Amino acid sequence: MSETKRLRRSTESGYARGEETRLRIIEAAIDLFGERGFVAASTREIAARAGVNAPALQYYFENKEGVYRACAEHLASEVWVKFEPVVRSGLETLDTTDDVARLIEAFVAIQDVMIDKAMTTPSAPTLKLFFVREQGGQEPPIATEIFQQRVRGPLNRVALALVAKICGTTPDDPRTILRLLTLHGQFMSFHTAPRSVMTLLGWSTMDAAKIDLVKQTIFANTRSLLQLWSVERETAAPVRQSRATHGKEKAAASRRKG
Template identity: 65%
Template sequence: MSEAKRLRHPAEGGYARGEETRLRIIGAAIEVFGERGFEAASTRDIAARAGVNAPALQYYFANKEGVYRACAEHIACAVSTHFEPVLQRARATLASAGDDTPALIDAFIAIQEAIADRIFLSPATSSQRLFFVREQAGQEPPGASDILEQRMRGPLNRVGLALIARIGGTATDDPITAIRLMSLHGQMMPFHVAPRAALTLLGWPQFDADKRLLIRTTVQANARALLEMWSAERLEPAVITKGKSSAPSKATKRPRTRS
C-alpha cells in the first residue's frame, strides 16, 4: 500500500479533527491488538472501541495490517522522542571521550536513567506491554518489528553496544558485548513487563517516589560495578588473586579488538 494511502488525512480545516480520529483509532487498536493479538483482532472491534464506523479504518489505514503498522509507528515515535536527547549526549561522549572510562560509564548510566524514567514516569499501558510481548514472541506480522527496530531499539542498542565495547575493550559485534548490554538493561525489565510480580516479590503496594529511587540507585550501582570490572579486565594483563598473578579466565582471554 502507498504511504499516502496508509497515512491519509483530511485537508485544510479538517486536519485537526482527522488527526484526532486517527489517534483515537490507534489507541483503540493498541488495546485490541494487545488483548487479542493480530489474528484474533478485527477491524470491526477496533472501530467499535474507537467509537467510529468500520469504513473509517479503511479511510485512514487501508486495512488491518495498516492499522497495526500505524500502532508500531506511534509507539516508536513516542519512545524515540524520549531517548533521543540522552542518545545524542552519549554519541558526543563517544566522539570526544576517547578512553575516558568514567565519562563513558556516566553516559551509559544516563541511558539507564532515561529507561527508568520511561518505565516509572511515562509507563506503558498493560495493552501496550502486551503489544510488545506478542511482537517480540514473533506471533505478529514482521512489519511492526521492522519499525520498532529501525526507530527505537536499533538506535538505543547501537549506542549501548558502542559504550560497552569501548569500556570493556571488546568489539561491538562480539557476542559478549551484546550479552553484557542485555544483562545490564535486563535489570529494569521486571519493572516494565511484570510490575505486579515485582511488587509482590518486594512486598510493596506500589512504586512510590522513594521506592522508585531505591530501584534506580540499586540498578545503577550494579551497572557501574560491572562496567568498572569489565574496564579493569581490559586494562589488567592478569588477574591478581591472593597476592599472586594468575592467567585471566577463559572469558577474559578472548581477543579484544575494538570496532
C-alpha cells in the same frame, strides 16, 4: 472576512479533525490488538471502538495491515521522544572522549531513561499485551521491524558501543552483548513481572523514593561492573602484548633456524 481566510480555516479545521479521528482509530486498534491479537481483531471492531464507520478506517489506513503499521509507528514515535536525547548524548561522548568515567556516565544516563520507561510510564494492560504479542512473534513482523529501525536499533547500537569502548572489545563481540544484557537485566523484571517484584520487596506501591532507591542500587552495580571490566581490559593488554611479542620472536627464531 475574505473567501481565502474562510477556506484556510475550514481546511485547517478539517485537518485537525482528521488527525483526531486517525489517532482515535490507532488508540482503539492498540487496545484490540493487545486484547485479541492481530488475527482475531477485526477492522469492524476497531472502527466501532473508535466511534467511526468502517469506510473511515479504510480511508485512513486502507486495511488492517495498514492500521497495525500505524500503531507501531505511533508507539515508536512516542518512545523515541524519550530516548533520542540520551542516544545523541551518548554518540557525542563516544566521538569526543576516551575517558572511562565519562563513558560510564553516558551509559548510566541511558539506563536512567530506560528505568523510567520500565517503571514510571503508565500504560494500559492492553498496551503491554501489544508488546508481549509482538515480542512473542505472534504478530506480523512489521511492528518488530519498525521498533528495531526507529528505537531498539539506535538505542542498542550506542549502548553496545559504550560498553565496547569501556571494556576494550567490539560492539559485535558476544562478550559485549552479554555484558549489555546483564546490565539491562537488572531492571527488566520491573517491566515484565512487576507484581512478583513488588511482592518480593514487600511493596504495595512504587513512589518516587522507592524508584530512586532502585535506580541508585542499579547505577551503583552498573558503575562497579563497567569499572571492573575496564580494569580487566587494562590488565589484559600487557599480557596480550607480551604474547604477541613472544609469538613474533618465536617465529623469527624459527625462520633463522630454517
